[in-house]
Amino acid sequence: MAGRPAPEKPPKQWYGELAGVAATALALGVGELVAAATGGPSAPLVAVGGVAVDAAPTPVKEFAVAAFYTYDKLALQAGIVLVLAVFAAFIGVLAMRRLRYGLAGVAVFAVIGVLASATRASATWAYPLPTVAGALTAAGLLVLLRRILPRRSSGSAQDQGNDTGADSDVAAQEAPTPVQGARSPSSDVGMSVVDGPRQPPGRRRFLALAGGAIGAAVVAVPGGRRLWAQRVAAARAAVVLPPPSSPAPPLPAKVSARVPGLEPFVTRNADFYRIDTALTVPQMEPKDWQLKIHGRVKRPLTLTYEQLLTRPMVERYITLSCVSNEVGGELVGNARWLGVPIKDLLDEVEPDDGADQVVSRSVDGYTAGTPTAALRDGRDALLAVGMNGEPLPVEHGFPVRMVVPGLYGYVSATKWLTELELSRFSDFSAYWVRRDYAALAPVKTQSRIDTPAAGKRVEPGLVMVAGVAWAQHRGVSAVEVRVDDGPWQPAQLAAVPSVDTWRQWSWPWQAAPGKHRLQVRATDNTGQVQTGQVHKPLPDGATGWHTIKVTVA
CATH class of the missing domain: 2.60.40.650 (Immunoglobulin-like)
Structure with missing residues (x-):
């Protein structure tokens, strides 16, 4: 008795792994483009990475800074991509064998990304959109790749048993119409399905589509970030800083020891250290910036960037240093800062007598707690808008950051500043204080x-x-x-x-x-x-x- 057409053996595993990686890569690329279009720091990789940064134990953070220094964010992103690639390959294998399992895996990643995006600081309804768009793209690509997946014939159904399952033929290729003198596909037991003039393209089309998706992602991920960064860079270039009402004192003639190999007295912007919790540099246009001063105050105040620039400006040389700096380390730098005295703003809002802490918040949700007394004791604590004669570089806090001499940066130097809340140390512990760092942190000699x-x-x-x-x-x-x-x-x-x-x-x-x-x-x-x-x-x-x-x- 003639056997029925042979069922198909599962595809080789590497097809599924490639499909999963391609679908995930394309999802990340689409997410970056949608994030750039919506103007929020909500790309899937950034959102999930931000949660990972916040959730990492303090020893892990310290190790990252010690091992990678200012490249710790790049190392973290590389690690996330590596882990994501492993899971993506696993999901791809599932999808090629049982489509519903693979789509369930995509849904799990989508839920994680949506929750990560929606819980970020200043999140709006648009924040989850990049993740949703990326997940839908990944699911669609998996379905398409499965339809054109090269399958292998494995013998007759009588030999194998009729146990192929309900969706075993979802991606099966249609057999060609037999021609006179030709052998039927079912007679070629154990032979791989190959491309031919009367068959749909299999392997070549699969590889072309998967490779094209990965190539598109390679372009889209940096392209999406560059698109938004270019908008902010253009806005920064258009900023005209006002002249200071109190200029920095002239540098003494003997400010430099003039020894080759010695660090310059003024650190170039490009050489100034950067240590923060932002996985990617937050991008904010001045027109969208506002500073809210509230909490334990008599007169809450909200300022736009334009309003801030109309206030009297102070210019000073101030050295900043990071608490993570090891003895002899390079996480310290000196620059000429231009900004509005924080004391003037606090005097204007009239803090309550018990408000001993000013909680500063970044656009990405980072918090620092600065002693109110240190901001009102006459030192040149500034809301800085300029650095070494130009608007703040984006990576150093543009449009506005805090600069407070005498305190480590984790309690005083918040970048991408959007909020000052008068509070009490007994009521609120800032980001690093919750991670076992001291609440009060004067710089050590x-x-x-x-x-x-x-x-x-x-x-x-x-x-x-x-x-x-x-x-x-x-x-x-x-x-x-x-x-x-x-x-x-x-x-x-x-x-x-x-x-x-x-x-x-x-x-x-x-x-x-x-x-x-x-x-x-x-x-x-x-x-x-x-x-x-x-x-x-x-x-x-x-x-x-x-x-x-x-x-x-």
Whole structure:
């Protein structure tokens, strides 16, 4: 008795893996384009990545900063993409075998993305749209790929048993009409279905469609981000900063120690460190920016960007440093900032007597808690709109950020600022405080050797040892260097415009042949000497003396 047409064996697994990766990649690309069109930080990768950043334990965050420094966001995105690719491949395999299972996997990812988008700070009804659009695109591509999936003949139904299942033929290719003298497909037991003049294109069409989807995603993901970034860049270029009513004092003639290899007194914008919780740089046009000042105040206030620029501006050189900076690290920089004094705004809204904390919020939901007293004690705490003579760079907080001398950035330097809420420390714990960092974080006295570099080989004779030291809002009064645990030797200090900046120092060393260890310590204007006790950054900043080893030969 002649057997019935042979059922099809499941496709090779790599077809499903490729289909899943292609569908997910295209979903991410569509999501980025829709996010750019809707103008919100709601692309699926950004939304889910933001949740991952917020949920990561403090030790993981510290490891990321220590291991990747300012590239921690790039490393996180790469990790998310890798994990996503693994799950995408799994979903693709499911979809090629049982379509409904694959679509269920897409739905799970869609729910995760929608929840992540909808729960972000300042979320609107449009935030989930990129995820929804991406999920629908992924589902459609999976269905299409399954329809053209190359199938393999596996023998007669009598040999295999009629157990193919309800949807085993959803993506089956139609058999060609037999022609006289030709063998029927069912007679070619165990042969793979191949492309032919009378058959639908299988393998080639599948690979072309999957490859095209991945190629489109490679273009769309950065393209969507660039599209929105270009709009913001154009808006930033159109900003004309007002002249300061209180210009920065002229830099002293001897502000630089003039030693090759020493960090410049003013850090270029492109070289200024960036550490924050934003997975991608928030993009906000000035026309959409508003600052809301509210909470425990008598007169709440809302300002637009244009209104902020009409207020008297102060210009100052101020050094900022990150609490994650290890001893001798580079997460510190000095710039010329232009902005509105925060004290003036607080005086205007009249905080309640018990409002001892100002909670600043970023457009992406980040919060910092700054002591109200530190913002009203006369220091140059600013709502900054300019950096080194130009509008804030987008990656450093454009349109508006906070700059407060003397405090670590996690309690005072909120970028992409949109809100100031007068509160109490007993009522609210800000982002990093909830992650075991100290609520009060004055900058510790620190010093660093910039030259010679650690591990460097130098020639015997006169070697200039130089670096920077900082104790913002207290100032540095002395720097000392020692070699091989010998006596501390005073270094020569460069001039500074104020106590709110770092200070360059230099020391001439008559280097003898051999291997040597150099250490540095600073003293602030209160007489407090930098401690040599080694401590990690958590919970309120690293301590210890910067130590390097060099070879003289």
